[in-house]
Amino acid sequence: MAEKGLLLVLSGPSGVGKGTVKSAIVDNKVFPFEYSVSMTTRKPRPGEVDGQDYFFVSEAQFKAAIDQGQLLEYNQYVNHYYGTPLVPVKKMLAEGKDVLLEIDVNGARKVREKMPDGVFIFLTPPDLHTLHLRLENRGTEPEDVIMGRINQARTEILVMQDYDYAVVNDTVANAVDHIKAIVDAEHVSVKRVIDTYRKMVREN
Amino acid sequence: MAEKGLLLVLSGPSGVGKGTVKSAIVDNKVFPFEYSVSMTTRKPRPGEVDGQDYFFVSEAQFKAAIDQGQLLEYNQYVNHYYGTPLVPVKKMLAEGKDVLLEIDVNGARKVREKMPDGVFIFLTPPDLHTLHLRLENRGTEPEDVIMGRINQARTEILVMQDYDYAVVNDTVANAVDHIKAIVDAEHVSVKRVIDTYRKMVREN
Incomplete structure (x- = not known):
């Protein structure tokens, strides 16, 4: 069950x-x-894959995500934002993962x-x-x-x-x-x- | 700790x-x-030790224990009472067991x-x-x-x-x-x- x-x-x-x-x-x-893939405004390092290591977004996109309540939590380190997108987490939990x-x-x-x-x-x-x-x-x-x-x-x-x-x-x-x-x-x-x-x- | x-x-x-x-x-x-030793009104069977297998008591003693709130729970099966004395349980828990x-x-x-x-x-x-x-x-x-x-x-x-x-x-x-x-x-x-x-x- x-x-x-x-x-x-x-x-x-x-x-x-x-x-x-x-x-x-x-x-x-x-x-x-399951892993939750974080969202960040920092640039990808060599070898990092968008959607796998991070969701790489612009600062404007990140702030829009904040405003629309799309982040479970977020933080700012050294001028870059890092956050946890809400929707993928909720989807995985609903699937029983x-x-x-x-x-x-x-x-x-x-x-x-x-x-x-x-x-x-x-x-x-x-x-x-x-x-x-x-x-x-x-x-x-x-x-x-x-x-x-x-x-x-x-x-x-x-x-x-x-x-x-x-x-x-x-x-x-x-x-x-x-x-x-x-x-x-x-x-x-x-x-x-x-x-x-x-x-x-x-x-x- | x-x-x-x-x-x-x-x-x-x-x-x-x-x-x-x-x-x-x-x-x-x-x-x-730790074990909790039960209290009962039934007679000891051969080999059973009072205070180890059960606390063997009379029906009057058992009813007094009920009245004085000394039992965590009790039940009656086939004309005999069985119950869990409260004090030993509380003592063992207080000792961290x-x-x-x-x-x-x-x-x-x-x-x-x-x-x-x-x-x-x-x-x-x-x-x-x-x-x-x-x-x-x-x-x-x-x-x-x-x-x-x-x-x-x-x-x-x-x-x-x-x-x-x-x-x-x-x-x-x-x-x-x-x-x-x-x-x-x-x-x-x-x-x-x-x-x-x-x-x-x-x-x-």
């Missing part, structure tokens, strides 16, 4: 290793999912507004997870280092609270195992499967 | 194979969990009232899952058989909607794999881990 696909959003603080974890999922074929987006926390927040039923995974820095050990062993590190880390942790926890899952990236293999379990579990969650069952008996 | 333990409630229609799935989890040590209860759907409903944060898994009959195939191939089976199965399915779906997960028991190995994924995923769900993180930074 095919349920609608899952929108998996993998995010977390910069430097936490989102890209590495995503690559491990792709390389080891941990679970099947899972879609994986690996984006920064600002992008993830925008995606949550448009697609609240997505599965939002916050990749957690291992030093947030082990911060309690450092706190228990105060004296071995300068107090200002500890206080700086506590303030950073407060910010990370504020962001994390809007996610569904918090996966510690202590090792890539562990993080990937947890993400696989999350995908498996979400596929059998009642909120995702019950409509299919209801439809089956209602139509007879 | 130890979060509070999970209360796992495995239930489903009678005959779906709850006991077999639970035994497979136990025998293959799929994940560690997972507790697995395998009970019927009436018991599960009572547990949900008292412990709404439990993880409720509905073991789904494979013929509910494959009913849509039978419906698509009408004519190969008598119509009254099909209609009887549709009515039964309606009842099962009504019960399922109060659960968190619906796991099809097509093969025991598949069901166990899904339950393992559910346990792994729930352990990294933000709603279960964030209090530990918040406590860590608040106390410093």
Whole structure:
């Protein structure tokens, strides 16, 4: 019985290793999912194919896409825009395919507004997870280092609270195992499967 | 970082194979969990140990436990009472241990009232899952058989909607794999881990 696909959003603080974890999922074929091809205003590099690596568009086209609500999220880096087109993502989900987006926390927040039923995974820095050990062993590190880390942790926890899952990236293999379990579990969650069952008996 | 333990409630229609799935989890040590020892008014059978196989009590003691709200759920079969004592379950969860209860759907409903944060898994009959195939191939089976199965399915779906997960028991190995994924995923769900993180930074 095919349920609608899952929108998996993998995010977390910069430097936490989102890209590495995503690559491990792709390389080891941990679970099947579709790519979302991003839209960008930067020029293609040699070998890059339009519609495959990116949708390459002009700045005017990109801004029109923003205005028409055609982007799930977008961002600007170094004078160029990058965004996730909404229609292809919705089409893949309707076909029952899972879609994986690996984006920064600002992008993830925008995606949550448009697609609240997505599965939002916050990749957690291992030093947030082990911060309690450092706190228990105060004296071995300068107090200002500890206080700086506590303030950073407060910010990370504020962001994390809007996610569904918090996966510690202590090792890539562990993080990937947890993400696989999350995908498996979400596929059998009642909120995702019950409509299919209801439809089956209602139509007879 | 130890979060509070999970209360796992495995239930489903009678005959779906709850006991077999639970035994497979136990025998293959799929994940560690604690047993909840039930309380009963029936007499011990040869070899059964009080406090290990069951807490053996009198009917007066059992009724007193009901009156004092000491049972998470209870039921009566063939003139004997069977129930799940609340205090040991709460103690194990507070110690961060997972507790697995395998009970019927009436018991599960009572547990949900008292412990709404439990993880409720509905073991789904494979013929509910494959009913849509039978419906698509009408004519190969008598119509009254099909209609009887549709009515039964309606009842099962009504019960399922109060659960968190619906796991099809097509093969025991598949069901166990899904339950393992559910346990792994729930352990990294933000709603279960964030209090530990918040406590860590608040106390410093």
